[in-house]
Amino acid sequence: MEMHGVQHMMMNKIYILAAIFLISNWSSCYYDVEEELYPSIECQTQNLSYTNDIVSILEQHCYNCHSAAANFGNVTLEGYTQLKSYVNSGQLLGVIRHEDGYSPMPKNAPKLRECEIAKIVAWVEAGAPEN
Structure with missing residues (x-):
């Protein structure tokens, strides 16, 4: 036993x-496959359109607080004329890039994705056309 x-x-x-x-x-x-873990994201910054590219970013990240209806902080970005004044003063790029001297936007939310910022920067550098 x-x-x-x-x-x-x-x-x-x-x-x-x-x-x-x-x-x-x-x-x-x-095992890690770098291409699967970090897919390359192509950010199209050429031939941007205010109507098709920029407005969609603003709708997603800005209009909840800065539309004609909400108008938080007495800032309205809805409509080309209103937005253009913030483009011309440098405020738009300052707040989305979180630069010193500007209140980082969107407030209490994550910073815009790098591609979204790059699109807005490219559009501004192209003269911020109303297209």
Whole structure:
């Protein structure tokens, strides 16, 4: 009987060691593919349109607080004429880039994505056309 108990304990140890070996090998089969982890995102900053490109960014991030209806901080960005005054003063780029001396926008929300900022910058540098 005692021999049978020893064999049983040995078999249990072998099963446990085999399980540990298999689990450790399966978990080490993980690999990173840089292209999958960090896909390249092409940011189109050429031939931007106020109507098709810029307004959609403003609608998503700005109009909740700075539309004609909301007008928080006495700032309205809805409509080309209103927006253009903030473009001309440098305030628009200052607040979205979180530059010193400007209140970072959007307030209490994450900074705009780099591509969105790049699009607004390119549009401003192109003269902020009303197109």
